Amino acid sequence: MGDQINLKVLLESQTLERCPFPIPTGWYFVDYADTLKAGEMRNVTLFGQEWVLFRTESGKPGMSDPYCPHLGAHMGHGGKVCGEHIRCPFHHWEYDTAGWCKNIPYAKVTPPIVKKQAILRTLPMVEKYGMMWAWYHPLCEAPSFELPYIPEIEDATGYTGSRRGSWTADTCIQEIAENGVDVAHLKFLHGAPGIPPVSASYDGPVMKLDIGQGYIVGTAYGPGLNVMRFNQHGITATMISYTQPISAEQSRMNMSFRHVDYAEGTPELHASKKVIDHMIGAAEGEESAGFESVDFIVWNNKKYRPNPLLCDGDGPVLQFRKWFKQFYPAADAATLAKI
Known part of the structure; x- marks a missing residue:
C-alpha cells in the first residue's frame, strides 16, 4: 500500500479566507x-x-x-x-x-x-x-514613525511629472504589497522576459527591495507608502505608491509618477517617459502586461494561503510576511497564525 496522502494539503482550500487580517497600522x-x-x-x-x-x-x-x-x-x-x-x-x-x-x-x-x-x-x-x-492604529496609539523625505515629489525644482492614477482592488492591502517580493509572477503573469533576482532587507517599519540588481530599487514605509525607482537607459524614473485600505477586503491603489526635469526633446526625457509607460504596461513595442490588466484578475478572486507551498525563485515571501506582522498590533494569536 502506498504512502498515506496528505489531506491537509488537498482540503485546505475549504477553510481559506480571502482576507483574514484586520486593517494594518x-x-x-x-x-x-x-x-x-x-x-x-x-x-x-x-x-x-x-x-x-x-x-x-x-x-x-x-x-x-x-x-x-x-x-x-x-x-x-x-x-x-x-x-x-x-x-x-x-x-x-x-x-x-x-x-x-x-x-x-x-x-x-x-x-x-x-x-x-x-x-x-x-x-x-x-x-x-x-x-x-x-x-x-486600532488602539489609538500615537505614530511610531514619520513619513520620509521624497525629493522627487517635495523639491521645488529638479523634477517633474503630473501623471497619476487610482485603481480599486477587492483584496486587502497585504496581498497587494506582497507582489513586490513575488518576482516570479512578473514572467508568468505579466509576460516579462525572465525572473529577476531580488533581495530584501528590513529595519523596523522600513523594507528595502532590490529587483534585478539595481534595475528597480524600492523602499516601503509601512503598509501605506512605497517609493520605487526604476533605473535604465542612464535615467531614473520614480513611482510613488500610496495604497489606502478602504475596508478589510478592499483597497484603493494610488500612484504618482515623477522623473528628472530634462529639457524638451532630449533622449533622457524620452527615456524617462518610456520607463513610466513601462511601469503600468503601456509602453509601445512591449509585450508585457501592466498590473491593471492582469493583477486585478488574480487579486479580486484569490484566497490567502497562510501555508504556501513555495519553491526556489519565488522570492522572499515568508520574510515579507514576518515583517508585515508588526502592523497588526491588536491581532489575536489565532489571526497572527494565519499571516
Whole structure:
C-alpha cells in the first residue's frame, strides 16, 4: 500500500479566507491637499468605517469618528467647522482636531472625563507631498514613525511629472504589497522576459527591495507608502505608491509618477517617459502586461494561503510576511497564525 496522502494539503482550500487580517497600522493617504478648503468638511470611508474629514479655518486638517460622544449624532450630516473646531449639529458640542471637547454651549458642569482626555476619536494627520495623510492604529496609539523625505515629489525644482492614477482592488492591502517580493509572477503573469533576482532587507517599519540588481530599487514605509525607482537607459524614473485600505477586503491603489526635469526633446526625457509607460504596461513595442490588466484578475478572486507551498525563485515571501506582522498590533494569536 502506498504512502498515506496528505489531506491537509488537498482540503485546505475549504477553510481559506480571502482576507483574514484586520486593517494594518500605518500612515495612509487620505486625499490630495488641494481638494479640501479651509472650513470645508466631507464624509470619507477608510479603514473599514466612515470618518468626517475637515479643515479648520486656519487650514489644519482633521479626521474624526462621525458620531458625537454626546448622543451619537453624525457630525458629517449638518455639522460645521467653527474656527478650529468641528461642531455637532445636534447640541453644538465642539471638538478640536485632537478630539478634545472644547465647548458645550449650555453646560454649567461638564462630564469629568472631558477635562482628562479626548472623547472623540480623531486620527493624527500631516500634510506632505501635497497630500493629506492620516495615522491609523486600532488602539489609538500615537505614530511610531514619520513619513520620509521624497525629493522627487517635495523639491521645488529638479523634477517633474503630473501623471497619476487610482485603481480599486477587492483584496486587502497585504496581498497587494506582497507582489513586490513575488518576482516570479512578473514572467508568468505579466509576460516579462525572465525572473529577476531580488533581495530584501528590513529595519523596523522600513523594507528595502532590490529587483534585478539595481534595475528597480524600492523602499516601503509601512503598509501605506512605497517609493520605487526604476533605473535604465542612464535615467531614473520614480513611482510613488500610496495604497489606502478602504475596508478589510478592499483597497484603493494610488500612484504618482515623477522623473528628472530634462529639457524638451532630449533622449533622457524620452527615456524617462518610456520607463513610466513601462511601469503600468503601456509602453509601445512591449509585450508585457501592466498590473491593471492582469493583477486585478488574480487579486479580486484569490484566497490567502497562510501555508504556501513555495519553491526556489519565488522570492522572499515568508520574510515579507514576518515583517508585515508588526502592523497588526491588536491581532489575536489565532489571526497572527494565519499571516
